[in-house]
Amino acid sequence: MFSFIKSSLKKIYSSITSQLGTLFGREKIDHELLKELEVILLSADTGVATTRSIIEQLKKKHAAGDITEGNSLKAALHESLLSILSKPAAPSFENNVFVLVGINGSGKTTFASKLAHQYQSLGKKVLLVAADTFRAAATQQLAQWAEKTGVAIEQGTESQDPASVVFKGCERFIKESYDILIIDTAGRLHTKSHLLNELAKIKRVIDKQLPNENIQTLLTIDGMLGQNSFEQAKLFKECTNVNGIVLTKMDGTGKGGIVFAIADELTIPIWYLTFGEQVDQLKEFDKNEYITNLLNT
Numbered sequence: 001m002f003s004f005i006k007s008s009l010k011k012i013y014s015s016i017t018s019q020l021g022t023l024f025g026r027e028k029i030d031h032e033l034l035k036e037l038e039v040i041l042l043s044a045d046t047g048v049a050t051t052r053s054i055i056e057q058l059k060k061k062h063a064a065g066d067i068t069e070g071n072s073l074k075a076a077l078h079e080s081l082l083s084i085l086s087k088p089a090a091p092s093f094e095n096n097v098f099v100l101v102g103i104n105g106s107g108k109t110t111f112a113s114k115l116a117h118q119y120q121s122l123g124k125k126v127l128l129v130a131a132d133t134f135r136a137a138a139t140q141q142l143a144q145w146a147e148k149t150g151v152a153i154e155q156g157t158e159s160q161d162p163a164s165v166v167f168k169g170c171e172r173f174i175k176e177s178y179d180i181l182i183i184d185t186a187g188r189l190h191t192k193s194h195l196l197n198e199l200a201k202i203k204r205v206i207d208k209q210l211p212n213e214n215i216q217t218l219l220t221i222d223g224m225l226g227q228n229s230f231e232q233a234k235l236f237k238e239c240t241n242v243n244g245i246v247l248t249k250m251d252g253t254g255k256g257g258i259v260f261a262i263a264d265e266l267t268i269p270i271w272y273l274t275f276g277e278q279v280d281q282l283k284e285f286d287k288n289e290y291i292t293n294l295l296n297t
Contacts, residue, residue, distance in 0.1 A: 016044050016256055017294055020077075024070040024295075029062055037077075045226035046257030050264040054080050078295055084260050085287035088269035091244050093284065096213045097173075097181045097206065100246075101199065101236055102220035104187035107248030109138050111220050111274055112184040113145035114282040120151055121280075124179040128153040129169030131162040131202065132186045142184055149279060152178070162186050163201045170209035181210075196239040203240070216243040218271060223247040226255040233266055244271035247285075251275035256294065259285075 019040045026033060034055055041051040054077070061067045061076050098115065102108040109132065116126045128146055132138035133156045146153035154172055156165035166183055173181045185202060206215060219242045221229040229247075236242055245262055250273045259270050270285040 016040065017296070020074075020295060024074045026070050026073075029067050029069060029073050031059075033073075034058055034062070037073075041257055044257030045230075045255040045261065047227065047230065047261030047265065050084065050261045051257075053264070054084075054260075074295055078291055081260060081291045081294075082287065084264045085270075085291070088263055088267045091269050091271045091285070092214075092216075093271075094214070095216045096179065097183070097210060097215040099183045099185060099202065099206065099215065099217045100220060101185050101217060101240065101242070102187055102246075103232060104135060104138075106187065106220045106222045106232075107246075107274060108132075108187060108220040109141050109184055110145075110277070111218075111246050111248060111272070111282070112142060112182050113149065113151075114274060114279055115272075116146070116151045116180070116182050117149050117279040118282055119180045120149065125177070126151050126180040126182065127169065127173050127176075127178040129166055129181065129183040130155045131165045131169070132184050133158060133160045133162050133165060134186050138184065138187070145279070152176075162198065163205050166202050166205050167209065170206060173210070181213075199240045217241060218244050218246050219268075220246040220248050223250040223255060223258065223273075226258055227261075229258055230261050230265075233262055233268065237266055237268065242268055244269050246270075246272045246274065248274045259290065 023033060023037055038051055038055045041054065042048065057080050058067060058076055067073050067076050100108050100112055112128060116128050119126050128142060128151055130139040130142045130153060136158050139155055143153055143155060154165065154169040162185060169181065169183065186198060217240060219233060219236050221232050223229065233245060245268050247259065247270060262268055262270065272282055273285055274282050
C-alpha cells in the first residue's frame with residue numbers, strides 16, 4: 001500500500017522526493033551537491049531563511065566529516081527537518097471548540113465540513129456555525145455539507161453581524177449538549193485592523209459564553225500558494241492567537257516545503273492536511289510520517 005504522500009500527494013512526491021533521491025544516490029558529497037539541494041528546497045517553498053539554516057547545518061556536518069555519502073546526507077537532512085517541525089508545541093486534538101479563520105478561497109468552509117464529519121464518525125454530536133455571513137455562498141456551501149452529512153448547523157442571515165451568529169451558536173451548543181462546536185468565520189481581508197476587530201469581537205463572545213471549553217483557532221491556508229500562504233500565516237498570527245495551521249489543497253501542489261517555513265519562522269504547528277473534495281479527505285499531520293515519506297524514494 002502506498003503511503004499517504006505517495007498516494008494522495010503525488011505532486012509533492014514527484015517534484016521533491018524524486019529529486020532528493022537523485023542526490024541521495026551520489027557516492028560523494030561536495031559543495032556543488034549541497035547547492036543542488038538548496039535549489040530543491042527553495043523550489044519547494046521551504047523559504048529562504050529556513051533553507052539557508054538547513055544548508056548551513058549540513059555544511060558544518062560535512063566539514064566535520066559526518067556527511068560523506070548519500071545515506072549520511074539523507075540521515076542528516078532528516079534530523080534537521082525533524083528538528084524544525086519539533087519547534088512548535090505538538091497539536092492537541094482533544095478539543096471541544098474550533099474557530100476557523102482564513103481568507104476567502106483558502107478552503108476554510110470545506111475544511112469545516114471535513115472536520116465535522118471526522119468528529120461525527122467518532123460518535124460525537126457536532127454543531128457547525130456559519131458565521132461567514134458576508135459571503136452568501138459560504139453559508140450555502142456549509143449548509144449543503146451539513147445536510148449531506150447529517151450534521152447540525154446554526155445559520156444567520158446575509159450580512160448579519162458574525163458575532164451575533166456565533167452567540168446563538170454558543171447558546172445552542174450549551175442548551176442542546178453538543179460535544180463539538182466548529183465556527184466558520186468570515187474570510188474578508190480588507191485591512192489588518194478590520195480583521196483584528198472582527199476576530200476579537202468573535203473571541204469575546206466565545207470566551208464569555210464558553211469560559212470552560214478548550215478553544216482552538218485554526219488557520220486554513222491554500223497549499224498551492226506557497227510563500228503567499230506563508231505571508232497569510234504571518235498576518236493572521238499578528239491579528240489573533242493562531243493555535244494551528246490547516247494546509248488545504250495539498251494534492252494540487254509540489255510546494256511541500258511550506259510546512260517547514262511555517263514551523264521554523266512562525267513556530268505554529270501544522271494540524272491537518274486536506275486534499276480533494278470528498279468529506280473524508282482529511283488527515284492529522286504527522287511530522288515523522290511526513291518527513292520519512294518525503295525523503296524515501
